Amino acid sequence: MLVGIGDDASVLRVPKDHEILVTTDFSLEGVHFRRNWHPPEWVGHRCLTRGLSDIAAMGGEPMAAFLSLAVPASLPQKWVDDFFRGFLTLAKRFHVELAGGDIAQSPGGVLADIALVGSVPKGKALLRSQARPGDLIYVTGSLGGSAATLKQLYNKPKKRLWPADFAGHFFPEPRIAGGSILREKRLATSAIDLSDGLSTDLSHICEESSAGAEIWQDAVPRARIGKPPSEVDIELALHGGEDYELLFTATRKVRVPGTIAGVRITEIGRITRGHRIVLRRPSGKAVEFEPHGWEHFRS
Amino acid sequence: MLVGIGDDASVLRVPKDHEILVTTDFSLEGVHFRRNWHPPEWVGHRCLTRGLSDIAAMGGEPMAAFLSLAVPASLPQKWVDDFFRGFLTLAKRFHVELAGGDIAQSPGGVLADIALVGSVPKGKALLRSQARPGDLIYVTGSLGGSAATLKQLYNKPKKRLWPADFAGHFFPEPRIAGGSILREKRLATSAIDLSDGLSTDLSHICEESSAGAEIWQDAVPRARIGKPPSEVDIELALHGGEDYELLFTATRKVRVPGTIAGVRITEIGRITRGHRIVLRRPSGKAVEFEPHGWEHFRS
Numbered sequence: 001m002l003v004g005i006g007d008d009a010s011v012l013r014v015p016k017d018h019e020i021l022v023t024t025d026f027s028l029e030g031v032h033f034r035r036n037w038h039p040p041e042w043v044g045h046r047c048l049t050r051g052l053s054d055i056a057a058m059g060g061e062p063m064a065a066f067l068s069l070a071v072p073a074s075l076p077q078k079w080v081d082d083f084f085r086g087f088l089t090l091a092k093r094f095h096v097e098l099a100g101g102d103i104a105q106s107p108g109g110v111l112a113d114i115a116l117v118g119s120v121p122k123g124k125a126l127l128r129s130q131a132r133p134g135d136l137i138y139v140t141g142s143l144g145g146s147a148a149t150l151k152q153l154y155n156k157p158k159k160r161l162w163p164a165d166f167a168g169h170f171f172p173e174p175r176i177a178g179g180s181i182l183r184e185k186r187l188a189t190s191a192i193d194l195s196d197g198l199s200t201d202l203s204h205i206c207e208e209s210s211a212g213a214e215i216w217q218d219a220v221p222r223a224r225i226g227k228p229p230s231e232v233d234i235e236l237a238l239h240g241g242e243d244y245e246l247l248f249t250a251t252r253k254v255r256v257p258g259t260i261a262g263v264r265i266t267e268i269g270r271i272t273r274g275h276r277i278v279l280r281r282p283s284g285k286a287v288e289f290e291p292h293g294w295e296h297f298r299s
Numbered sequence: 300m301l302v303g304i305g306d307d308a309s310v311l312r313v314p315k316d317h318e319i320l321v322t323t324d325f326s327l328e329g330v331h332f333r334r335n336w337h338p339p340e341w342v343g344h345r346c347l348t349r350g351l352s353d354i355a356a357m358g359g360e361p362m363a364a365f366l367s368l369a370v371p372a373s374l375p376q377k378w379v380d381d382f383f384r385g386f387l388t389l390a391k392r393f394h395v396e397l398a399g400g401d402i403a404q405s406p407g408g409v410l411a412d413i414a415l416v417g418s419v420p421k422g423k424a425l426l427r428s429q430a431r432p433g434d435l436i437y438v439t440g441s442l443g444g445s446a447a448t449l450k451q452l453y454n455k456p457k458k459r460l461w462p463a464d465f466a467g468h469f470f471p472e473p474r475i476a477g478g479s480i481l482r483e484k485r486l487a488t489s490a491i492d493l494s495d496g497l498s499t500d501l502s503h504i505c506e507e508s509s510a511g512a513e514i515w516q517d518a519v520p521r522a523r524i525g526k527p528p529s530e531v532d533i534e535l536a537l538h539g540g541e542d543y544e545l546l547f548t549a550t551r552k553v554r555v556p557g558t559i560a561g562v563r564i565t566e567i568g569r570i571t572r573g574h575r576i577v578l579r580r581p582s583g584k585a586v587e588f589e590p591h592g593w594e595h596f597r598s
Contacts, residue, residue: 007507008356008492009322009417011424014313023308024365024414026403057307066323068412104325108407113367115323115414118308125310193307208306 010099012064014119020063021118021125023054029109037153040079042163042170043110044086050195051116052094052174053244057193058127059183060120062176064099065091068113070106083112094176126183126191126248131209135189135249135271138256140175140263142168143198145223147240148232165227172244177261182248187256191248197241200291203277205247212276215269215289238279239292309398311363313418319362320417320424322353328408336452339378341462341469342409343385349494350415351393351473352543356492357426358482359419361475363398364390367412369405382411393475425482425490425547430508434488434548436568437555439474441467442497444522446539447531464526471543476560481547486555490547496540499590502576504546511575514568514588537578538591 014020027047029035038046048065055062067087071080080103091098096116145168152161163170175193182188190209192201198220206213215238222237224230232240249271250256256265269280279289313319326346328334337345347364354361366386370379379402390397395415444467451460462469474492481487489508491500497519505512514537521536523529531539548570549555555564568579578588 007427008353008490009320009359009415009424011357011419012319012321013421014319020311020313020319020416021308022311022363022365022399022414022416024367024400024412026367026369026401028369028403028406030406031403054307058310060308064321066321066414068323068325070325070327070410100321101323102325104327104330106407106410107327107329108405111369111405111410113323113412115321115365116308117319117321117416120310122312125308128306191307 010064012099012117017122018119019122019125021055021058021060021120022115023051024113024115025050025054027112029111035110039163040082041086043112044083045090045171047112047114048087048090049172049174049244051114052176053193053195055116055118056175056179057191057246058120058125059179059191060118060125061180062094062096062116062118064097064117066099066115067101069101070104070111072106072109075110120183124183126179126188128190128192128205128208131190131205131211131249131271133211133271133273135251136267137213137215137247137249137269137271138265138267139194139221139245139247140178140260140265141243141245142221142223143194143243143245144232144237144240145169145225146172146242147236148223148225151236162227166225168223168225168243172242174244175246175263178246178263181260187250187254188248189250191246194243194245194247195241197239197292198237198247199239199289201247203291205249206275206277209271212272212274213269214272214278214280214286216280218282219266219268221264221266309363311398311416316421317418318421318424320354320357320359320419321414322350323412323414324349324353326411328410334409338462339381340385342411343382344389344470346411346413347386347389348471348473348543350413351475352492352494354415354417355474355478356490356545357419357424358478358490359417359424360479361393361395361415361417363396363416365398365414366400368400369403369410371405371408374409419482423482425478425487427489427491427504427507430489430504430510430548430570432510432570432572434550434570435566436512436514436546436548436570437564437566438493438520438544438546439477439559439562439564440542440544441520441522442493442542442544443531443536443539444468444524445471445541446535447522447524450535461526465524467522467524467542471541473543474545474562477545477562480559486553487547487549490545493542493544493546494540496538496591497536497546498538498588500546502590504548505574505576508570511571511573512568513571513577513579513585515579517581518565518567520563520565
């Protein structure tokens, strides 16, 4: 960054022969988080994670973040300080500069909007639209951990959860290194980040690629959460959002390693002709795999 | 733009030998606008204007906009449609693509956050920090029109104002062409857009440039508003915000034209040594020119 906070706009130098990537994401109190469930560090961490995860899914490197934060007048300054600590700790780890933004007074709850700018070598971004029939479908890490944690919070709002035992929900790890490797080694034909849940995000890949898909339920890696850790319900792994893992496709000819950047890779299905997306149950029966979406909690 | 809405991030190609400019701006109901005073087209127009004006003040060209919009569940769809009409009409005029964004449900009022991405030839951005003692200070257009309109709305909330008679407030014109010419012809040493008001924005230039300034009150061009048009109070021209004109400085050697891109240019003072910012009253008396800031209206 050449010029940052303190001028009308920030000036960013783009690496030679690179294009830029831009993504924006809202984090709204009562929709994406609750102040009584989620520590302020988490809200700051999550806010940046959403942007980083989008850049990861394009195979890009993050450069700079812009944060617009609206908070109620009654909010303690400590909350804001802790929010920034969570945000900036993650930013530092990924060499992302907080290059601009705004703090304003909110008429309702806390509201954060992030714009994240990254870069990617020209013409090399991983898109949603390039999956082809016959490609295999993979995910990084395991799924459902974030939704299962939210469900526990929702069912027992008074119970105190230790963030360390539920790291997938409280401190998800954006897959920047994994996305870069998929791009550099030309392993993936398409990619998306799992923010809305497997069923919804897979439907985006299929729609953009004009293809169908088949997912093998038995193959879907379920997260283990809590203490002692236990495997999450399969429905949460299939539909729950906010895991920030990557879903990607690769041709059958490509040898996809078992781990990428230290994260397990699992083959979970294949891209098919047509537009149907089906889920192969353990019994062998194929059912429609409808996007259930990610039902954000409401107060 | 190469890839837009419908992927994890937008991919933007940067013109050769250019840097990118990024700015973000909040528009909050009750803080920056009121739904009973401001038509939705205006809110959309204003939202984009703030970003365009920042790019103009850097001497840049806008490329793409990203809009995050949170609206209460009760808001009529027509309001949102009209908001987008105002936003997109202005975007089209400046060849800005709406390249991404989000619509979410707001717990409070309407809340829009815009991220605007532009470009500028490498090393040529107009900064706030390059004003030097002896430089003359100029403004585009006239000042105080927006604040004077707000004052009328505030004093007589029931009175209907015709936006066409108060265009400076309702449909301010970002000075993109003017900013580009200042950069291309190397006319300006520094620039800032007048969003917070002359006294506040001048103090930013002085602070960033480690300099003082003297403003000649008689020279400050006052807006004419209403029907029949009448000149606004000088205090509003000195301190009122949201005119989205440019304030810039130029060395004495440069011949600054009387109009740039069809907009009148007025010499209003000079940059001085030290850190004092003074206002020369018509009587000849010099007083401290303190940044009164721009007091947003509250409900």
